[in-house]
Amino acid sequence: MRRIAVVVMALVALATTSIGLGVGVAPASAHALLTGTDPQGGAALSAPPARVTLSFSESVRVAGDSIRVLDRAGNRVDLGHAQGGAKASQAMVALRSGLPSGTYVASWRVVSADSHPVSGAFAFGVGGPPDAGAARAEGSTSGSAAVGFLFGVARFAGYIGVGVLLGGCLFLLLLWPAGLRAAASGRLLATAWGLAVAASVVQLLLQGPYTSGRGLGALADWSRLSATLDERFGHLLLIRLLALLLAAPLLRQAARMGRPDLWRRGELAALGLAVAVSLAAIGHGGAGDLVGLSVASLTVHVLAMSVWLGGLAVIVILLRTASAAEIGAVLPRWSRLAIGAVVAxxxxGLVQSWREIGSFAAIVDTSYGRLVLYKVWFVLGMLGVAALARQWVRRNYGSARAHLAAAADADAGLGTGQGDGAAVRADGLPGAAALAGLRRGVVAELALAAVVLGLTASLVNMVPARSSYAPPFHGSAFAGPMTVKVRIAPTRIGPESIDVYAIAATGKPQRLAAAQAQLSLPAKNLGPFTVPLDLAETGHARSDDLQAPLSGSWQLRLSLRLNDFDEYTTTLVYRVR
Structure with a gap:
């Protein structure tokens, strides 16, 4: 027992570590992407603009303080009261009239349709171009570390609570009705119910500080909670809480009296479906294209995963408290139900992966796609352990069916059937030693499921690959005696990374004394922006400071200096979408 507890604690620690990416991911890692600004980032304006307008890839929620425009002294020059623009995907704020010449930085923080905050900043100039440092300004996207951590833990806890509650109820109602009166089953369902309720309340309270980038002190700000209750995220959480509260007396009655009648079972099923839909509709599933299909497939995913997770949790109780005859009757039926859950x-999962990833290249070239691969890997681990458990059930109970009736009649004389330390009892049923091995397998499967849920909590907080992926640009050109190869990724509006490889005529890397890039968009008369390149190794220069504020065909001019006398330039064109 002590060894099992140590294993559980270790693997739960692994699960907690696995959600670190989701907990620690900056709130800007969400679904909406900035697609344009007016004025443009880096623009040199002859006259001051009347307003600043931002355009995003999807609808956003705008608060009064979502956009701030500052001069170089840090003084606000906007009129406040930011609001939505002509489209649901736009945000805007009016500026003071008569702004003097100089550099201005616009920072913004809005909430995307999938309930996550996105933020950033850009600079523009009046009477001339903005300062070089201001043109590459980035808004703070980290928010409060404490709020982000607690919000991630609450999301993870909610997944576990809902999964065990829904799956455990289904297992007990369909496969093991007698287990409803078991004290351990009652404690399991009560704990799962309490965890689901607590997690929902915590998320409801933290959503305001989380989206506004505020700390825990903002919990006392009623306006933040009011804004949450007025949006879709808050509506879905309230639906989940109401369904859980309505289910509480039904679960309590089932624990006292055993299996409820058909009407109450239908009521529990409807409430469970409402909880599953509320979980599926929050996040990426409720934003973007084909929302109906996405929510439906995610609801099936939530229910199927709950059947698996909650069933495993109840099996631990079944193996410790039920008679050999009960175990023999329940496990084969559970094995068949689990196969259906795995298929679902x-x-x-394939439907959702197609919607969120979109292409095979995005699987390996985006953080979202790679994390999905990790999730699939752990699911395969669960399937492997489940296959071994199914094989164990068929081997031990397939040949013992003829003995089950006799075992049931003799149950009073045999006790619970757990006292025999032998692997196989005299009636052909597995003994305590064999069942102990099965319990260890179930515990391992539960630990893997916890890791899968942790990775799921991480994915909810990341930009889907379909939105973030842009094929990297690969190009080559000649610069004097050198061949220059360039890689830029991602080719999307926003920050980009550039790698430049210089190859001498001999085919070996060319040593560089200095390198820099200049980026311009001739069609919009934008730029050039100078980007110094760091010398990483012989013949290799790179930078993560490349910025493409607009889509279009960008011109990249490279200057490569070999020594005090020899410097060569070359130009490439790549497209940003």
Missing amino acids: IVLS
């Missing part, structure tokens, strides 16, 4: 998980 795989099919719904």
Whole structure:
């Protein structure tokens, strides 16, 4: 028992570590992407603008303080009261009239349709171009570390609570009704119910500080909670809480009296479906294209994963408290139900992966796609352990069916059937030693499921690959005696990384004394922006400071200096989408 507890603690620690990416991911890692600004980032204006307008890839929620425009002294020059623009995907704020010449930085923080905050900044100039440092300004996207951590933990806890509650109820109602009266089953359902309720309340309270980038002190700000209750995220959480509260007396009655009648079972099923839909509709599933299909497939995914997770949790109780005859009657039926759940998980997961990833290249070239691969890897681990458990059930109970009736009649004389330390009892049923091995397998499967849920919590907080992926640019050109190869990724509006490789005529890397890039967009008369390149190794220069504020065909001019006398330039064109 002590060894099992140590294993559980270690693997739960692994699960907690696995959600670190989701907990620690900056709130800007969300679904909406900035697609344009007016005025443009880096623009040199002859006259001051009347307003600043931002355009995003999807609808956003705008608060009064979502956009701030500052001069170089740090003084605000906007009129406040930011609001939505002509489209639901736009945000805007009016500026003071008669702004003097100089550099201005506009910083913004809005909430995307999938309930995550996105933020950033850009600079423009009046009477001339903005200062070089201001043109590359980036808004703070980290928010409060404490709020982000607690919000991630609450999301992870909610997944576990809902999964165990829904799956455990289904297992007990369909496969093991007698287990409803078991004290351990009651404690399991009560704990899962309490965890689901607490997690929902914490998320409801933290959403305001989380989206506004405020600390825990903002919990006392009623306006933040009021804004949450007035948006879709808050509506779905309230629906989940109401369904959980309505289910509480039904679960309590089932624990006292055993299996409820058909009407109450239908009521529990409807409430469970409402909880599953509320979980599926929050986040990426409720934003973007084909929302109906996405929510439906995610609901199936949530229910199927709950069947698997909650069933495993109840099996731990079944193996410790039930008679040999009960175990023999329940496990084969559970094995068949679990196969159906696995099929539903795989099919719904494929639908969602197609919607969120979109291409095979995006699987390996985006953080979202790679994290999905990790999730698939752990799911395969669960399937492997489940296959071994199914094989164990068929081997131990397939040959013992003829003995089950006799075992049931003799149950009073045999006790619970757990006292025999032998692997196989005299009636052909597995003994305590064999069941102990099965319990260890179930515990391992539960630990893997916890890791999968942790990775799921991480994915919810990341930009889907379909939105973030842009094929990297690969190009080559000649610069004097050198061949220059360039890689830029991603080719999307926003920050980009550039790698430049200089190859001498001999085919070996060319040593560089200095390198820099200049980026311009001739069609919009934008730029050039100078970007110094760091010398990483012989023949290799790179930078993560490249910025493309608009889509279009960008001109990249490279200057490569070999020594005090020899410097060569070359130009390439790549497209930003």
